Amino acid sequence: MKKESMTPAEAADALYKLMPRRITVEMLSDYGIQGEDAHEDAMTRELLSFTLYWVLAAINAHIPRKYRDLVFHRVMDLIRADWETEYKLGALKWEEYLDEVEDRRARYAPVGDYEGGAIAASEEISDLLETEGLIQPEDRPKLLVLLPDLVPLDKYQELLSQCV
Numbered sequence: 001m002k003k004e005s006m007t008p009a010e011a012a013d014a015l016y017k018l019m020p021r022r023i024t025v026e027m028l029s030d031y032g033i034q035g036e037d038a039h040e041d042a043m044t045r046e047l048l049s050f051t052l053y054w055v056l057a058a059i060n061a062h063i064p065r066k067y068r069d070l071v072f073h074r075v076m077d078l079i080r081a082d083w084e085t086e087y088k089l090g091a092l093k094w095e096e097y098l099d100e101v102e103d104r105r106a107r108y109a110p111v112g113d114y115e116g117g118a119i120a121a122s123e124e125i126s127d128l129l130e131t132e133g134l135i136q137p138e139d140r141p142k143l144l145v146l147l148p149d150l151v152p153l154d155k156y157q158e159l160l161s162q163c164v
Contacts, residue, residue, distance in 0.1 A: 008067045011163045012074030015055055018159065019075075020150045021086040023047050031146045033139045043134055044087055045097065048079070049104035050125050051151050053112060056105070058153065062160035122147045 006014065023043040028035035035043065052075075059071050084090035089097070107128070112121035126143050129135045135143055 006163050008063070008070040008163075009074055011063065011067075011160060012071045012078065014159050015058075015071070015156060016075050016078040018152060018155055019051050019055070019079075020047060021082070022088050023150075028146070031142045033142045033146065034136055035134075039134050041089060041091065042132065043129070044089060045092070045100065046104070046125065046129060046132075046134070047150060048087065049101050050108070050121070050147075052076075052101055053105050053108045053121070054118075054151050054153055055156060057112065058156035058160050062157060063163055067163075118148075118153055 021044075022040065024040055025035040025037055028043070055075060056072055059068050063071050079087070080094055083094060108121045108124055111117055111124050114120070122144055125147070126135070126140045129143065130137060130140065
């Protein structure tokens with residue numbers, strides 16, 4: 001039986017449900033990663049930016065061109081609506097975060113846009129988090145286990161393949 005296709009708004013809503021929210025010390029410790037309460041905001045922002053890079057890549061791969069902006073902007077609207085409650089990032093202005101998202105997208109694209117890019121982009125965010133002091137060098141392998149759970153590329157692709 002063929003699945004019904006989704007509207008752009010339904011696709012965005014479904015994508016958003018798959019995305020991680022606030023990254024907590026407890027969440028990191030479940031993977032054996034040392035975290036600090038003081039770093040939760042930065043970890044949340046960085047992992048959200050990483051997620052958005054892959055969400056946009058999945059949208060571009062599976063959504064017809066005329067609907068791509070609608071889907072991505074709807075996802076961004078949902079994040080903005082939950083910015084202070086779900087993400088607890090109210091101290092950072094949304095507009096500043098949008099600049100950060102673009103900076104991170106530019107950082108991940110040179111490695112993530114090619115075959116094997118998921119691993120290379122995961123290494124790139126690991127470098128970034130280690131440089132910023134958000135993870136310890138010994139936690140890099142653990143982060144590489146956490147990332148596919150937080151950012152399930154296969155689920156994004158499977159979901160969006162229903163939209164064609």
